[in-house]
Amino acid sequence: MTTATALSSTDTVDLFKKYVIPNYERYPVNLVRGEGSQVWDSEGKRYLDFFPGWGCNLLGHCPPPIVEAVQEQVATLIHVPNTWHIEAQGRWAQLLSERSFGGQAFFCNSGAEANEAAIKLARLHSGPDRYKIITFEGGFHGRTLCTTSATAQPKYHEGLGPLVAGFVYAPFGDAEAVANLIDDQTCAILIEPIQGEGGVQVPPVGFLQSLRQLADEHQLLLMFDEVQTGCGRTGQWFAYQHFGVTPDVLTLEKRSAAASPAVP
Numbered sequence: 476m477t478t479a480t481a482l483s484s485t486d487t488v489d490l491f492k493k494y495v496i497p498n499y500e501r502y503p504v505n506l507v508r509g510e511g512s513q514v515w516d517s518e519g520k521r522y523l524d525f526f527p528g529w530g531c532n533l534l535g536h537c538p539p540p541i542v543e544a545v546q547e548q549v550a551t552l553i554h555v556p557n558t559w560h561i562e563a564q565g566r567w568a569q570l571l572s573e574r575s576f577g578g579q580a581f582f583c584n585s586g587a588e589a590n591e592a593a594i595k596l597a598r599l600h601s602g603p604d605r606y607k608i609i610t611f612e613g614g615f616h617g618r619t620l621c622t623t624s625a626t627a628q629p630k631y632h633e634g635l636g637p638l639v640a641g642f643v644y645a646p647f648g649d650a651e652a653v654a655n656l657i658d659d660q661t662c663a664i665l666i667e668p669i670q671g672e673g674g675v676q677v678p679p680v681g682f683l684q685s686l687r688q689l690a691d692e693h694q695l696l697l698m699f700d701e702v703q704t705g706c707g708r709t710g711q712w713f714a715y716q717h718f719g720v721t722p723d724v725l726t727l728e729k730r731s732a733a734a735s736p737a738v739p
C-alpha cells in the first residue's frame with residue numbers, strides 16, 4: 476500500500492514549529508497510515524505502535540468494522556445536535572447501562588468533560604453546602620482547569636493558580652487518610668479504580684471497599700474515573716467489576732469503539 480504524502484517528516488515538523496503551539500513533546504515523525512498495531516511515516520518506515528493513542532485506539536489502527544461503521548454514519552447523518560433523538564445513541568446508552576450497574580448515560584466529548592460532568596453532578600446532588608471532593612495523589616482526571624484541580628499532581632498545577640476550589644487530596648490506598656478528610660462540606664470521592672498515569676497502580680486489597688463504606692456512611696457519591704480502564708481494557712467491561720465494589724457514577728472515554736453500538 477502506498478504511503479505517499481505531500482510532506483516529508485522534516486517539512487511537517489517545520490510546519491508544526493511555525494503554526495502549532497508546542498505544549499506536547501512529539502517524535503519528529505509524520506505518521507500517514509495505521510493498520511492494527513503498525514503505523515507508517517511519510518518516508519515509508521514502519522513502526523510497531525505499542526502505545527496506541529494513549530489508549531484511545533483500543534482496537535488498534537483502522538479496524539475494518541469500525542471504519543465501515545464510521546463511514547456509513549457520516550454518509551447518513553454527519554452530526555445530530557442534542558435537540559433530536561438518534562437510535563444509535565440510545566442503543567449505546569442501553570449497552571453501557573446493561574453492562575455496568577444500570578442507570579443513564581450523559582454523553583460529552585472527552586474524559587475531562589466526563590469528569591467535569593461528574594463533579595457538577597456531585598455538587599448538584601448534594602446541595603449548596605457540600606462541594607468538596609476527595610481525589611488521590613498520582614491520579615489524573617483531565618486538562619481542563621477544574622479537572623486539573625482535581626488531579627493531585629503538583630506538576631500540572633504550576634503557573635495555573637488559583638485552582639478551582641473544593642478538591643482535597645489523599646494518598647492512593649490510604650482509607651484512614653480519606654476518613655480524616657471527610658467533613659460536613661464533602662460531597663464525593665473521585666478515584667481511578669486502577670491509576671493509569673500514576674503508573675498502573677492497583678489499589679491495596681479492601682481499599683475500594685473501604686471507600687464504598689465511607690461513602691455510604693457519609694452520604695457521599697463514590698465516582699470511578701474509568702477513562703483509562705473502562706470498556707474491556709482490564710479484562711472486565713469495567714475495572715470496578717474486578718473488585719466487587721459498585722460506584723455511584725462512572726466516567727468513560729478514550730476508545731475509538733465507544734461511539735459504535737455495532738461493536739460486540
Ligand SMILES: Cc1ncc(COP(=O)(O)O)c(C=O)c1O
Nearest residue numbers: 585586587615616617671702703
Ligand atoms: C484516568 C483519566 N481520566 C481522564 C482523562 C482525560 O481524558 P481526555 O484526554 O479524554 O480529556 C485521562 C486521560 O488520559 C485519564 O487517563
